[in-house]
Amino acid sequence: MAAPAPLRLLYFAGLRERLGTAEEAVVLPAGIATVGALMAWQRGRGPAHAAVFAAAARVRCAVNQDFAGPDAPVGAGDEVAFFPPMTGG
Amino acid sequence: MATIRVQPEDFDIGAEVAALTSGRTDIGGIGCFVGTVRDSSASRPIAALTLEHYPGMTERAMARIAGEAERRWSLLGCTLIHRVGRLAPGANIVLVVAAAAHRQAALDATAFLIDWLKTRAPFWKKEIFLDGSEAWVAARESDEDAAARWSGDR
Numbered sequence: 001m002a003a004p005a006p007l008r009l010l011y012f013a014g015l016r017e018r019l020g021t022a023e024e025a026v027v028l029p030a031g032i033a034t035v036g037a038l039m040a041w042q043r044g045r046g047p048a049h050a051a052v053f054a055a056a057a058r059v060r061c062a063v064n065q066d067f068a069g070p071d072a073p074v075g076a077g078d079e080v081a082f083f084p085p086m087t088g089g
Numbered sequence: 090m091a092t093i094r095v096q097p098e099d100f101d102i103g104a105e106v107a108a109l110t111s112g113r114t115d116i117g118g119i120g121c122f123v124g125t126v127r128d129s130s131a132s133r134p135i136a137a138l139t140l141e142h143y144p145g146m147t148e149r150a151m152a153r154i155a156g157e158a159e160r161r162w163s164l165l166g167c168t169l170i171h172r173v174g175r176l177a178p179g180a181n182i183v184l185v186v187a188a189a190a191h192r193q194a195a196l197d198a199t200a201f202l203i204d205w206l207k208t209r210a211p212f213w214k215k216e217i218f219l220d221g222s223e224a225w226v227a228a229r230e231s232d233e234d235a236a237a238r239w240s241g242d243r
Contacts, residue, residue, distance in 0.1 A: 012213060062143070062146055065143075065145055083143070083211060084213065086208055086209065086210060087207070087213050087214045087226045087227070087232075088140070088142075088183070088214070089212070
């Protein structure tokens with residue numbers, strides 16, 4: 001059987017700096033199928049992740065470049081981005 | 090079809106308006122907003138802003154926002170240009186141009202476009218202060234309120 005395709009995680013702005021990475025590929029444990037579950041899993045990945053993802057209300061998400069709420073599905077091969085509230089213009 | 094650009098380079102406001110209206114005689118009003126870099130933040134002098142974005146998603150989000158404005162106000166033309174990278178005080182950051190048959194649609198669409206660009210397109214500003222320290226700009230409640238006022242039915 002082929003190995004499961006990884007999920008591509010992207011981080012921007014303050015989140016990128018606090019996590020010390022702009023991009024990583026992860027293979028999700030079984031049972032993680034939504035943005036909310038992915039964020040909960042992130043909290044268990046170390047102190048920096050725990051701190052960033054503890055403030056869930058301050059973290060925005062996009063799945064495959066569309067804004068996504070906690071109930072949005074995620075799976076192998078998706079591009080999932082986490083970032084702070086936007087401050088353009 | 091809106092013109093959407095994300096670029097480090099400056100833009101020429103006159104040239105962009107001319108490009109939007111060239112050869113057209115149906116336009117009756119053009120709204121224009123230009124965002125520029127202020128030289129201070131909460132009375133602290135700043136040396137520059139840096140603008141980060143999410144390549145790919147940014148253009149998608151801007152096109153969606155422009156499409157919404159074109160639909161709501163029956164725009165005859167729309168240009169959105171947002172700069173990225175390091176920008177000094179006084180520099181242009183963002184250009185919004187909306188053309189319509191009548192002034193109210195052009196002005197309202199322009200206000201809508203900048204309100205939504207600030208809160209619904211993936212850009213982030215960082216302030217570089219004169220002393221060399223840096224800080225990401227925090228999202229403002231007032232910007233979210235300004236964007237939300239367009240969410241109800243017109």
